[in-house]
Amino acid sequence: MAYKKIDAVDIAALVAICGQEQVKTKENINEDFSHDELAGVHVFPEVMVEPRTTAQVSAVIKYAYENYIPVTPRGQGTGLVGGAVAVHEGILLNLCRMNKILELDQATMMLTVEAGVLLMDIYKYVEPFGLSYPADPGEKSATIGGNISTNAGGMRAVKYGVTRDYVKGLEVVLADGTIMLLNGKNAKNSSGYSLKDLVIGSEGTLAVVTKAILRLVSLPARVVSLLVPFDDLNTAISAVPRLAMLKAMPTSIEFMEREVILAAEEYLGKKFPDKSAPAYLLLTLDGNSKSELDAAYSTAAEKCLECGASDVFIADTDERREAIWTARGAFLEAIKASTTEMDECDVVVPRDKIAELVKFTHNLQSEMNIRIMSFGHAGDGNLHIYVLRDALPVAEWHQKLDAAFAQLYARAKTLGGQVSGEHGIGFAKKDFLVASLGEKSIALMHGIKQVFDPRNILNPGKICQ
Numbered sequence: 001m002a003y004k005k006i007d008a009v010d011i012a013a014l015v016a017i018c019g020q021e022q023v024k025t026k027e028n029i030n031e032d033f034s035h036d037e038l039a040g041v042h043v044f045p046e047v048m049v050e051p052r053t054t055a056q057v058s059a060v061i062k063y064a065y066e067n068y069i070p071v072t073p074r075g076q077g078t079g080l081v082g083g084a085v086a087v088h089e090g091i092l093l094n095l096c097r098m099n100k101i102l103e104l105d106q107a108t109m110m111l112t113v114e115a116g117v118l119l120m121d122i123y124k125y126v127e128p129f130g131l132s133y134p135a136d137p138g139e140k141s142a143t144i145g146g147n148i149s150t151n152a153g154g155m156r157a158v159k160y161g162v163t164r165d166y167v168k169g170l171e172v173v174l175a176d177g178t179i180m181l182l183n184g185k186n187a188k189n190s191s192g193y194s195l196k197d198l199v200i201g202s203e204g205t206l207a208v209v210t211k212a213i214l215r216l217v218s219l220p221a222r223v224v225s226l227l228v229p230f231d232d233l234n235t236a237i238s239a240v241p242r243l244a245m246l247k248a249m250p251t252s253i254e255f256m257e258r259e260v261i262l263a264a265e266e267y268l269g270k271k272f273p274d275k276s277a278p279a280y281l282l283l284t285l286d287g288n289s290k291s292e293l294d295a296a297y298s299t300a301a302e303k304c305l306e307c308g309a310s311d312v313f314i315a316d317t318d319e320r321r322e323a324i325w326t327a328r329g330a331f332l333e334a335i336k337a338s339t340t341e342m343d344e345c346d347v348v349v350p351r352d353k354i355a356e357l358v359k360f361t362h363n364l365q366s367e368m369n370i371r372i373m374s375f376g377h378a379g380d381g382n383l384h385i386y387v388l389r390d391a392l393p394v395a396e397w398h399q400k401l402d403a404a405f406a407q408l409y410a411r412a413k414t415l416g417g418q419v420s421g422e423h424g425i426g427f428a429k430k431d432f433l434v435a436s437l438g439e440k441s442i443a444l445m446h447g448i449k450q451v452f453d454p455r456n457i458l459n460p461g462k463i464c465q
Contacts, residue, residue: 002068004068006046006069010047010063013063017049017060018051018052022056023049029044029048032077033048033092035082036081037078037080038081040082040343041427043086045086045089045090046091047090047091048094049092050096050097051095051097052098053098054098054210054211057093058173058179060093061175061208062177064457065175065177070089070090070091070457071091071093072091073458074093074094074095076118076142079423080344080346080423080428081423081424083149083150083204083424083462087427088461090457095114095145096116098114099117099118099121099143100117101125105185106131108185110214113144113212114145114211115143115148115210116145117143118140127219131219132217132218133166134217135160136154137152137163137422138332148170148209149202149203149424150163151163152423155252155284155328156252156284157379159251160217166214166215167212168215169196169213170183170212172199172210174452174453175454203425205452205459205463207458220288222287222288222292223286224285224286224315225282225285225315225320225321226283228313229276229279229310230280230309230310231310233255233257233355235307236309237355238307239281239308240281240354243307244351246299248287248295250300251284252282253281255375256279256331257374258279260334263331263334266334267334268330270323272323272327281309285300341388342389343401343405345385346384346423347412347417348380348381348382348417348418349381349383349412349417350381351378353381357412357415357417358374361385361408364404364407371387372385373386374386387401409435409436410435413436419432419436426463430465445463445464446464
């Protein structure tokens with residue numbers, strides 16, 4: 001499709017909608033807005049609009065629809081697959097100014113927020129009320145709108161699930177500017193197709209999320225983490241299915257190898273509690289009483305030792321947990337800082353296949369003579385694999401990267417996996433999605449896109465296009 005190039009008339013119309021300060025033309029747009037966190041694709045939008053209200057979002061999108069101008073919604077830009085990059089230029093719709101927490105309804109345990117509210121601010125706001133938002137993606141500076149757009153997962157998914165499990169209602173703007181409320185504060189709903197759940201994970205290609213109603217849970221009174229070293233990764237991963245079956249289910253089961261820990265130490269300038277073993281599991285458990293939690297982590301520790309762990313380190317204070325989880329939260333940035341360039345393969349497989357996939361990455365690293373590092377959410381089978389350029393010439397790097405990704409995604413498919421566990425498809429993974437799902441699934445996605453957005457103005461060039 002040939003989109004209209006933005007001219008002075010369009011700029012004037014957008015200024016009339018949002019105000020001069022909220023409209024930035026190309027020459028005044030910071031370079032950060034041309035890419036996301038990994039910077040795999042660089043494209044400047046023709047104009048960036050920063051609306052403050054849903055009414056402004058609606059008016060901007062309606063104008064774009066009427067004039068065949070592409071619109072790319074964006075939050076903090078913490079994505080890794082180019083989902084918030086304006087690959088067709090046009091309008092970048094920066095929603096970060098829509099950052100108000102609108103209502104805490106303690107009777108229904110639901111929180112209403114605008115799309116630009118940061119994840120860390122949600123946690124901070126609800127905890128004094130004895131409440132928790134359980135979804136726990138690693139990047140706490142991401143917006144809730146971005147989390148919803150990618151159906152973000154995170155560390156607590158083993159027990160608590162992912163973003164979709166906590167979104168009860170959405171205010172969205174459709175491609176023609178229509179504002180809709182999809183569900184609300186209802187505890188359950190069986191009224192036709194779930195349009196809300198269709199929008200979640202659609203990466204702004206079907207509608208633009210402006211507000212969300214989030215389900216909260218009671219804040220656990222106590223939390224403890226276990227750092228569990230193993231002599232080899234296979235033994236560590238083999239323990240995961242047995243740990244996930246515990247009566248007191250862990251909230252998270254993470255895995256990591258020593259080389260990633262060492263990278264985090266160097267990046268943070270802080271010592272990790274233990275780095276003597278080749279592989280580790282990191283477990284977190286929560287409960288509402290000391291006796292309950294003591295029994296839970298004792299059982300988990302015994303199970304770890306029974307499964308071949310060489311030791312179990314208990315982090316039962318805020319200081320000890322912070323030392324471990326600060327390092328875990330820095331893994332991505334630490335790996336990024338250790339090389340000249342990198343790209344991520346975010347795959348999910350059945351959790352009993354994680355060890356096999358990690359072993360495959362080790363073999364691939366040796367065969368291709370390229371550095372590959374990984375870590376991930378062992379409890380839900382989600383592996384983050386990073387292929388690193390280091391000193392490779394650009395042409396050789398791209399050749400090896402393409403070959404490595406093709407083999408990694410193919411291997412994940414043979415293991416019963418999918419091409420994305422939690423980071424979405426965006427621009428970077430489109431071809432791999434087609435290869436994974438097949439033509440019929442992609443055709444159905446095209447049909448859904450056509451119904452929601454017949455002029456293809458909402459985040460074009462993403463997911464299945």
